[in-house]
Amino acid sequence: MHLVPADRADRRTIDGHRVCDAIAAIGDAGRVRAWADRFALLADPKRLALLLALHRTGPLAVSDLAVATGMNDPAVSQALRLLRAAGVVAGEKEGRVVRYRVVDADVAGLLGHCAADG
Amino acid sequence: MHLVPADRADRRTIDGHRVCDAIAAIGDAGRVRAWADRFALLADPKRLALLLALHRTGPLAVSDLAVATGMNDPAVSQALRLLRAAGVVAGEKEGRVVRYRVVDADVAGLLGHCAADG
DNA sequence: TGCATACCTGCGTAGCTGTGCAGCTATGCA
DNA sequence: TGCATAGCTGCACAGCTACGCAGGTATGCA
Numbered sequence: 001m002h003l004v005p006a007d008r009a010d011r012r013t014i015d016g017h018r019v020c021d022a023i024a025a026i027g028d029a030g031r032v033r034a035w036a037d038r039f040a041l042l043a044d045p046k047r048l049a050l051l052l053a054l055h056r057t058g059p060l061a062v063s064d065l066a067v068a069t070g071m072n073d074p075a076v077s078q079a080l081r082l083l084r085a086a087g088v089v090a091g092e093k094e095g096r097v098v099r100y101r102v103v104d105a106d107v108a109g110l111l112g113h114c115a116a117d118g
Numbered sequence: 119m120h121l122v123p124a125d126r127a128d129r130r131t132i133d134g135h136r137v138c139d140a141i142a143a144i145g146d147a148g149r150v151r152a153w154a155d156r157f158a159l160l161a162d163p164k165r166l167a168l169l170l171a172l173h174r175t176g177p178l179a180v181s182d183l184a185v186a187t188g189m190n191d192p193a194v195s196q197a198l199r200l201l202r203a204a205g206v207v208a209g210e211k212e213g214r215v216v217r218y219r220v221v222d223a224d225v226a227g228l229l230g231h232c233a234a235d236g
Numbered sequence: 237t238g239c240a241t242a243c244c245t246g247c248g249t250a251g252c253t254g255t256g257c258a259g260c261t262a263t264g265c266a
Numbered sequence: 267t268g269c270a271t272a273g274c275t276g277c278a279c280a281g282c283t284a285c286g287c288a289g290g291t292a293t294g295c296a
Contacts, residue, residue, distance in 0.1 A: 004185060004186075005188070008185055008188060011181075011184075011185050012181060012271080012272095013181060013182050013185055014179040014181055014182050014215055014272090015178075015179070015182060018175055018176075018178060018182060019182045019185050019186050021174075021175045022171035022174075022175045022178055022182065022183065022186035022187075023171075023186050025170055025171050025173070025174035025175045025233075026167045026170050026171050026186065026187065027170070027233075029163075029167075031235075032163050032166055032167050032170065033163045035160075035166060035232045036160065036161055036162060036163040036166045037161075039157045039158075039160040039161040039166070039228075040157075040158075040161035042153075042154065042157040043154055043155075043157040043158035043161045044154060044283090044284075045147075045150050045151045045154040046284085046285095048150055048153060048154045048157070049144045049147075049150050052143055052144050052145070052150065053140035053141075053143050053144050055143070056139075056140075056143035057136055057139045057140045057143045058136075060133075060136060060140055061132040061133070061242080061243095062242070062243060062244090063129075063130060063131060063132055063241090063242065063243085064131050064132050064133060064136060064137045064140065065140065066129075067122060067126055067129050067131055067137050068122075068137050068140035068141050068144065069144065070123070070126060072285095072286080073242080073243070073244090074243090074244080074245085074285090074286080074287085074288095075284085075285070075286080076243095077242095077243060077244055077245085078244085078245085078284085078285090079284095081244080081245085093293095095242095095293065095294070096241070096242050096243080096292070096293040096294065097132055097242070097243090097293095098242080098243065098244095106235065109231060110157075110228065110231065113227060113228065113231060114153045115143075115145075117149075117224065130241080130242095132242090162253090162254075164254085179272080179273095180272070180273060180274095181271090181272065181273085190255095190256080191272080191273070191274090192255090192256080192257085192258095192273090192274080192275085193254090193255070193256080194273095195272095195273060195274055195275085196254090196255090196274085196275085197254095198273095199274080199275085211263095213263065213264070213272095214262070214263040214264065214271070214272050214273075215263095215272065215273090216272080216273065
């Protein structure tokens with residue numbers, strides 16, 4: 001197989017066939033980018049703490065998240081806005097209280113993977 | 119249970135007991151930070167492509183990684199230096215060729231989780 | 237109707253990070 | 267011994283991002 005794009009077909013390789021395997025392993029660039037974006041959302045300790053709390057405790061209000069994490073309200077709100085724009089969490093309004101929960105299955109899987117390390 | 123630290127015990131809460139659950143769910147701050155750091159390593163598309171190639175293809179040389187990902191050699195080298203400093207990958211020298219592989223089990227699990235989405 | 241609460245938004249700043257360029261070290265071969 | 271290759275490092279710049287502050291909107295209660 002010749003999976004190497006034409007613009008870099010002339011570059012030296014150590015193991016040519018393994019390069020093709022590697023290209024196949026990487027797969028579609030858009031998919032890689034999508035996963036990198038998801039990982040970026042989990043890369044901040046504050047956001048990760050929020051997501052862990054939501055994932056394991058269930059729907060929580062903004063104020064409670066702020067108390068649980070030690071953040072101030074605007075910081076929590078801004079983090080949730082980012083996560084909501086990415087489709088990771090969703091908020092449900094009950095009166096003047098908004099309770100958020102994790103709605104992205106892939107992110108939930110990652111959170112489970114990271115909460116089960118002992 | 120009163121898991122709320124004293125410095126924020128006076129703040130208003132919506133569901134006090136759920137706050138305690140959330141604090142328990144978040145767990146140790148150091149562990150959260152460690153996971154956030156790991157996620158940060160996977161948050162860059164270039165690094166993620168390198169790790170996917172290493173994870174699914176096995177040991178690969180720097181030059182081959184550069185050809186497979188379209189990066190130039192110094193960029194690959196610097197990315198691998200970061201990953202090596204974090205203990206995620208390790209290189210084995212064979213003559214003038216260095217072949218890298220993934221050595222962190224947790225990161226390998228995440229890579230498998232992200233390579234199996236279809 | 238007035239007020240406190242719950243949440244959101246915009247702005248400015250400090251800090252981190254990815255990227256490219258230039259140059260260096262080390263290994264293998266003739 | 268001379269040369270090409272494989273890989274590594276330092277530096278400077280652009281871009282992004284988390285964070286805090288101030289203020290705004292909406293809901294519920296007296």
